[in-house]
Amino acid sequence: MRPRRQIATGTIALLPVWAVVVVAYLGTIAWTVLISFTGSRTLPVYDFVGFAQYERLFGTSRWIVSIGNIATFGVLFIGCCLIIGFLLAVALDQKVRAEGALRTIYLYPYSMSFIVTGLVWQWIMNPELGLQRSLRDAGFESFTFDWAVNRDMAIYAVAVAGIWQASGLVMAILLAGLRGIDQDLWKATKVDGIPTWRVYLSIVLPLLKPMIVTAVVLLSVAVVKAYDLVVALTRGGPGIASEVPAKFVMDNLFERSNIGLATAASTVMLVTVLTALVPWLYAEYFRGAKGHG
Amino acid sequence: MTAPSATLHRSAAGVVPRGARPKTLTAGRIGLIVFLAVSAAYVLTPLYVMVVTSLKTMEEIRLGAIFALPAAPTVEPWIAAWSTACTGLTCEGIQVGFWNSVAILVPSVVFSVLAGAINGYALAFWRPRGSNLLFAFLLLGAFIPVQVFLYPLVRISALLGVYGTLPNIVAIHVIFGLPITTLLFRNYYAGVPIELFKAARVDGAGFWRIFFQVMLPMSTPIVIVACILQVTGIWNDFILGLVFAGRENLPMTVQLNNVVNTTTGERPYNIHMAATILTAAVPLLVYFVSGRWFVRGIAAGAVKG
């Protein structure tokens, strides 16, 4: 009845995105979930087997190891990145002369590919020719740093490389947050005679909460997606010692012809991510004012 | 303020006019500098190791001094990495991957940034029905692990007969680039007064004219940020290239991993490190040239605008 031309134009322009969202995001998610309830192996067949693939999944030691690894990696990676990143940001906030150069140095690993990071650390952790050899030659006879090839330590090797790559990201986000703090607040704490460390702990840290949350979200996404780094650094080994869920899915999809099992695993990943993500997304983007004007 | 406390706080409160505060090296200040320096050294070490290794001969590498400077620097490993390094059966060097990555990168960046700009503009100013829902779906697309989408996308690509071709990998990069580029432009345009849009409407400009003549010309900063993010993101991609690019178009990261991790026999570490640096070169260059913008991209993409 009414010529809602304004509405119509915007809608038409967004049709391609809607198509992408409906087909490539929602449609594929639905398809993946659907396959996970079938007995599919090389190709999708629609013989529904209920939760059989999920039972199989949680009976697979490779998957159990993957989950344990991702938990270890996630806690270490997020925790260490936050601590190192916060310390670096606070240190850089002390009116340091070479701040620009240092900031560039701390962040450069983040610009590189996980493959590059993984390969470099694989070389550094090489037990015959790497760091271990150098330090032993320098007189520390009993020094051992064989994490990348040690069954018990492989996932820690992945964590070391990951922390090296991503700490700078946290530094950059938190430094931006520190710079956003009202200078009058600093003046007020100086007039009140509050020690600097105390200001950072009791006043600045709570103010940085939104940035910390953002950093945690970005790091968590990297944890769940962790695949390239493992492939490049340890290839999941030794044995299955450093397998992770993302790699489990990939291997079963493309090498082991187990798409039923693989989609069940990716569905578990999806549910986990959604559970953690939806409340945050809602709080971040949709609570309060919607848009402007 | 009483006299003693005025003395205590005079530099802080700026009560006494005088020049720059004399630089005194307190214990805390020394600790700070040591911390910063050690951190910088730690962060730089892998880059240093990469470079020195790539300039050494294999004889020297076998000595095991990974941190030592090359005794007789050579560029042979670089040449070998670029033009003769082997992946499986072929030995054409990492250059194949380099040019594949360039071919993937250019159209993927152009299309994803342009699409993001149009979407962001439509979402921010025209706000058609369902905008919020669309935006929520896009955000989910940005955060959900790609493994969830992969298999059906492979099937759809195969069904369309494009699986494993250059257009396939470009389309996939555009699809997965949309959330971040849309988010960037939406947030940027949310900071533009909506009155500007209204003024253009009163002047009689329509959807595309407002976009191309009013909004796009003032979007240079965010276009740069989006391009930087997409260039580094797509160049550094491994998994999508591995799955969708096809044997003929494997990007540099995939090829690098093949070069290093499929070697049998003694590994030419110097060539591997040269290939690794070559693969990291493009994003590193982008990063060092555009440092400020790169950080801005992280902030713009990460923090609500």
Add this chain to the structure above:
Amino acid sequence: MHATLPTSVPLRSTAPVETSVSVRDLKIAYGSLTVLDKLSIDVAKGEFLVLLGPSGCGKSTLLNAIAGLMDITDGEVWISGRNVTWAEPKDRGIGMVFQSYALYPRMTVAENMSFGLRIARLPKAEIAARVDRAAKLLHLTPLLKRRPAELSGGQRQRVAIGRALVRAVDVFLFDEPLSNLDAQLRSELRIEIKKLHQSLGNTMVYVTHDQIEAMTLADRIAVMKGGVVQQLAPPQEIYSRPANRFVAGFLGSPAMTFLSGTLRGRAIDLGGGVTVPLDGYAFASPERLTGAAELGVRPEHVALVAPGAPPPSPGAHRATGTVTMIEPTGADMTLWTDIAGQPLTIRAPADLSVAVGDPVRFSLDLTRASLFDAETGARL
């Protein structure tokens, strides 16, 4: 709250005045939130109408609806005798000036002004002539080649006005055009806009929350609150005969004093034994002579009475109070005192010698006072 008030006061002029903008039973709602409802307003050709009200009162929404920048839920908008309810903004014969100037940042001043004309594919010579004329009128000729970033705030807003001018339309819409400027520039541009209106004679609809702008510019003011036009009248009438307590309180600085009391016939009992006779007050008909009411007195309608002054004229009431605060404003001063235990402000000459704690004797001019129903706020 004001349910008993007429929701709008459409102009029902007896003179054959041509209507330029006519809003009829306008309703704007977002989902369940109704911003404007059954709002009707007519603007005569060549009239300067100011929409005045606090933020969130719906005045900008109304202006945007007239401009066609907002989908309306119900009702009609007519401009220059055409129903433009569903017309595009460009087809409505309007020019618009925004608070944030809204200049296209990558275009020069000349390009900014000519953008709409170029879109409409006017001949180049015509465009040049129109831009030239507008630039001369607004003293922008030397700036035509500059970009908005190279202009001052006042210059930017003149460009924005120029952009509206070149459209050669009958109706200009202003959305708080001076709010981003400092006080000095604001008064300068206010005068320029007034001159512009006098020389061009266009219809102008002007949204502001600044009562000075409203009083100085308007032929008529529509005071709005909560999406409802509280009063639509010439500035002087709005000021001297406010239709309700909200209008009375919104206009005037220092603000009107409200004294609550109970009506007892033609007098109001303010409590504490103080009863003020209302013989001089012109009641709006029908008279209501009982119940809770509020007596509104503007500070300038309270006069200080010197000892030994002649007895009060009819329609005035004398009382005594104590000075509790003094606010000098330069030209005069505001005294805070009390009557029947309720605070009262008085505008006094700047050279008056008085101190806090002094007793003062004053006289209320009830012929110029306002009386409101305590419950509905409507004028009695």
